[in-house]
Amino acid sequence: MAECKQCGRLVTGDEIGLTKKLVNRGAEEFMCIDCLAAYFRVTPDLLREKIEQYRRMGCTLFASK
Numbered sequence: 276m277a278e279c280k281q282c283g284r285l286v287t288g289d290e291i292g293l294t295k296k297l298v299n300r301g302a303e304e305f306m307c308i309d310c311l312a313a314y315f316r317v318t319p320d321l322l323r324e325k326i327e328q329y330r331r332m333g334c335t336l337f338a339s340k
């Protein structure tokens with residue numbers, strides 16, 4: 276189990292994947308979607324769309340549903 280390095284909340288597999296995708300492929304510290312949104316100055320909804328987009332592209336960082 277990993278925690279958000281900003282707020283300490285447990286992060287999901289998608290949030291771990293998103294951190295790796297957006298910040299650093301080799302990241303060992305992760306951020307939750309809200310903190311990632313604040314970091315990149317976008318809305319959490321936009322990041323959720325991004326996750327779905329990457330998932331549809333078959334990106335291995337995001338588990339298929």
Ligand SMILES: [Zn+2]
Pocket residue numbers: 279280281282283284306307308309310311
């Ligand atoms: Zn957070």
